[in-house]
Amino acid sequence: MDASARDEEAGLPAIPRAQRPRSSVPTLLFMSFMFFMLTSHNGDEFLARHQHQEALQSLTYQLSNYSAWMNGTLSNFTLPATDTALPPLLDAFHIQGSTLDLNQASYYSNITGFIHGDAEYTNISLSSLALNNTLPWMSEAQNFVSGINTTNVTEKLGSWKWNMSTKVALSVVEKKLPEGEKHSTSSDSMALVHGRIELTDTSSSENLRLEFEGVHYMPNGSIYGFAEPAGRRIDIRLLPSLVPEALRNETAQIIEPELQARINKLKNLIDDGVIDSDSSGNDEAAKVSCPFTFHAQIHPVPVPEYLMQELENELQNPTGISTVLPPKLSISAVLLSKECGILYEMKNTEGLRSGMFFRKVTTYAGLTAFAYLVILILSSRQTDRSRTPSGISRVSRWTFLTQATMDSISFAGHITFAILAEGRPSLSLIAPAFLACMLFVHEAQFAALIHQIQGPESYVPPSASPPSSNRSTGAGAPNSAQGPLLPLVSPFPSAAPITNNSPPTTTPPPLAAAQPNNTNPPTSFFSFFLHQIRTDPQAKLWLSMVIFLTFIVRVILSPLLSMLFVVITYSSIWLPQIVRSVRRGRTSGLSKGYIVGTTACRLYISLYFLACPKNVLEIEPRPWIWALAVFVTLQAFLVILQDTFGPTFFLPFTYTKPYDYHPPIPLPDSEAPEQSLGDCSICMDAIKIDLSLRRRSKSFDKREDWAGKGGSSSTRRGGVSSVFNAMQIGVGTTSARKNYSLAPCHHLFHTECLEKWLAIKNICPQCRRPLPPL
Secondary structure (H helix, E strand, O other), rough: OOHHHHHOOOOOOOOOOOOOOOOOOHHHHHHHHHHHHOOOOOOOHHHHHHHHHHHHHHHHHHHHHHHHHHHHOOOOOOOOOOOOOHHHHHHHHHOOOOOOOOOOOOOOOOOOEEEEEEEEEEEEHHHHHHOOOOOOOOOHHHHHHOOOOOOHHHHHHOOHHHHHHHEEEEEEEEEEHHHOOOOOOOOEEEEEEEEEEEEEEEOOOEEEEEEEEEEOOOOOOEEEEEEEEOOOOOOHHHHHHHOOHHHHHHEEEEEEEHHHHHHHHHHHHHHOOOOOOHHHHHHHHHHHHOOOOEEEEEOOEEHHHHHHHHHHHHHHHOOOOOOOOOEOOOEEEEEEEOOOOOOEEEEEEEEEHHHHHHHHHHHHHHHHOOOOOOOOHHHHHHHHHOOOOOHHOOOHHHHHHHHHHHHHHHHHHHHHHHHHHOOHHHHHHHHHHHHHHHHHHHHHHHHHHHHHHHHHHOOOOOOOOOOOOOOOOOOOOOOHOOOOOOOOOOOOOOOOOOOOOOOOOOOOOOOOOHOOOOOOOOOOHHHHHHHHHHHHHHHHHHHHHHHHHHHHHHHHHHHHHHHHHHHHHOOOOOHHHHHHHHHHOOOOOHHHHHHHHHHHHHHHHHEEEEEEEOOOOOOOOOOOHHHHHHHHHHHHHHHHHHHHHHOOOOOOOOOOOOOOOOOOOOOOOOOOOEEEEEOOOOOOOOOEEOHHHHOOOOOOOOOOHHHOOOOOOOHHOOOHHHHHHHHHHOOOOHHHHHEEEOOOOOOEEEEEHHHHHHHOEEEEEEOOEOOOOO
């Protein structure tokens, strides 16, 4: 439909409008910007390739020297001596393994997974130990750190708040060498472990990441390793110096094949062009430069060794057989830095094996996908129900925009989670991500449609001269001979009273194209860019998309912004709808099923992450989420009550007085052949008068001249008392008033006919004037 046709339907004179050609400049600028961002790496890729080549040369050099040392030939590698002061200090924390009765208890032979717990910091420098006499292992700690040069300790400690780090998390991957890579003297009781140790500053929620390399001796459940800040390489050839004397040769045998495996992997990455530039390690290394040693002991579980082995095999290669329930995985550990005088004792730990974690993620993905599917179905039904001008005028676009923003964040988060999972859970996480994306598109499109329909609400028409007071009597309006018509004020300032016989007169709003353009042309690129953004809708759209995507990325990466985002969005799910219903004086038109189902599903997602202590992301529970859930539930309950008791039932005052479609109208003459108020302008049938209403006003009809006997000559000429008497004998009951509806343009309808019409269009079927809500 062209512009002239729309003007004719709206009652405006057809004015030719010049079609503005779409500008390709914003699109070209945006595509150039995206191409620059995708191709401009500032040398990071070349720097990463150079670092990979240096790492390959370093590993090759280490392997050649280590192999020569193992064979007893000339080598530049020397294994440092074991620190004799370390075992007594570890014994004070009971970090030592013991042989178990395998028929009664056993250890986890593979701890690949995630472990988190509490960390207790102790400063073991000589100056601090001298002030702390309550430590039971003070003498052992003094012997351990004696003789350490403390000149550069402050520089190594960096800016990290060590005493505020009370939480620790370990991500461990355990690797057994394949049969073809094992040394001839290697045994199956030793495995290499590597991963990350993260210390959390509870005051700022920041993390300090340490890279970890170690060995796991399975018969006694002991773990020995090194931990360094990210970006500082760990020499795994030094691992034999950490283990007891009896395990040193066995540990040395598994280092050589591991170095060869890493060299082969790095060669394949360089040859395939897969260069991973990780700049986060430089930030972590800049915080601290303290080297650590890690000593842990796995707690035994009361499960026989053969049942434990059966459980381990099922976790790694699921076959569906029934096994014992997985026992709790926990460890006791000590993180030591001799050079910096730092000791962390890890306790109250709890671990989750990777296999069980994958199952947990898959279960979460299935339940979340079901929740999003329910929201998508309910949203589709609601939009189909509200996709009329009357229905769209009831709902608030901010309700759908808020939910669309939530779904966009959810889509980006699930996709990121799927990429980081790198396994079987990745496929399951695609389901909620896909449904969240579909829901985002659906809600964004409906919000745009609402904005398009509700856009004219904010239009303020120009001031016009007072309309003429001459009125014509039409078939759809009551005859003035039947009684004085009550003065009706149109809610639209530019609309004059119109009857069926009078043509519509509307002052059209001035067109933007007709206004002279007095702006100077842009003289620079910056001014040209600002001019395009101000004038071109496409440029505004692309700029909004860039800002929105940047905001999404920042929300995902920042824990504080994520929590703030949750509070703002969940607080604004139904609040804009409540405000709009109050301001417009109309109910929302949202179905109860949509309100209840959407509220329940969205609260499930938020409560899972912020109230469940064992969620897949290990997010700490937040007590305020329960208050937020109650607030959102009260909002949904209030929207439902507004549909039942009215939009302003909970307010002590009426915010806006809606237009009354059922004003008192004088009854027709009792001797008239047809007792009707006139013809309906939609169905063209007569609007009948209830006979009971005529009988109730019989006493007034017996008076010869109710206007003359009711007052002076001024009332006979239609004064205030005349109008009051007309209201007394007119249609007075609420039930009778609902039989008819009188529009602001003085066209009369059956209420049922007008309700059906307004469900399709919100304009008068006679004069095409906009109509207020019924």
